[in-house]
Amino acid sequence: MEPIVHTIFEPETSTWQYVVTDLSTKTAVILDPTADSLLALVGEKGYIVDRLLETHVHANHLTAATYLQDLLTRDGKKLDRLLDDDEPTFFCGDSIFNCDVGSARCDFPGGNAKDLFQTASKLFSLPPNFKIYTGHDYPPNTPRSTPQAFSTVAEQMEHNKHLRTGTSEADFVRWRTERDAALAEPRLIHQALQVNIRAGRLPRDGLLHMPVNVEGW
Numbered sequence: 001m002e003p004i005v006h007t008i009f010e011p012e013t014s015t016w017q018y019v020v021t022d023l024s025t026k027t028a029v030i031l032d033p034t035a036d037s038l039l040a041l042v043g044e045k046g047y048i049v050d051r052l053l054e055t056h057v058h059a060n061h062l063t064a065a066t067y068l069q070d071l072l073t074r075d076g077k078k079l080d081r082l083l084d085d086d087e088p089t090f091f092c093g094d095s096i097f098n099c100d101v102g103s104a105r106c107d108f109p110g111g112n113a114k115d116l117f118q119t120a121s122k123l124f125s126l127p128p129n130f131k132i133y134t135g136h137d138y139p140p141n142t143p144r145s146t147p148q149a150f151s152t153v154a155e156q157m158e159h160n161k162h163l164r165t166g167t168s169e170a171d172f173v174r175w176r177t178e179r180d181a182a183l184a185e186p187r188l189i190h191q192a193l194q195v196n197i198r199a200g201r202l203p204r205d206g207l208l209h210m211p212v213n214v215e216g217w
């Protein structure tokens, strides 16, 4: 039986959250949670949440993963496992976006445009009818103005405005790097990265509110 994917858009940060469930067992997985609205859905449907997944370390908002985990699980076990590349196949987080938005910026810590191009190539090698669910959506005013959760591999390959088939890695890396250099830093990036890399838990020694350059890192 195909899993059911509930899509819940959080407009404040343009974030897609997902609840994926196997109806035969009612077990569910939550991806990229940001808000209490997910709890209402889970409660109403009677789902048993057995996993909370983060597709990436969010730079512009705080994750609700640990908050929801405390509410939804009783064994006190913390979820702390990095998934392999091919495990969360259809949920691409902030790598490629819908075709008319294109791709995510690559200048946050650990990111680079070359890696993003390689990720897109891997996604494009999936079967053409597979759906790719994005981490955010920023719908342009035309031709559409409502958020869209996914597009197919075939649509992405034909229409992605930054990465469609035929785009060379060198051209993409050059363009993406130049564009990122001109973009402003997200308002909450320093706080968000420190909290989200711990799945929503505050650092034990408190938050740093400014970046610190440590010699030798």
Ligand SMILES: [Fe+2]
Pocket: 056, 057, 058, 059, 060, 093, 094, 135, 136
């Ligand atoms: Fe994000």
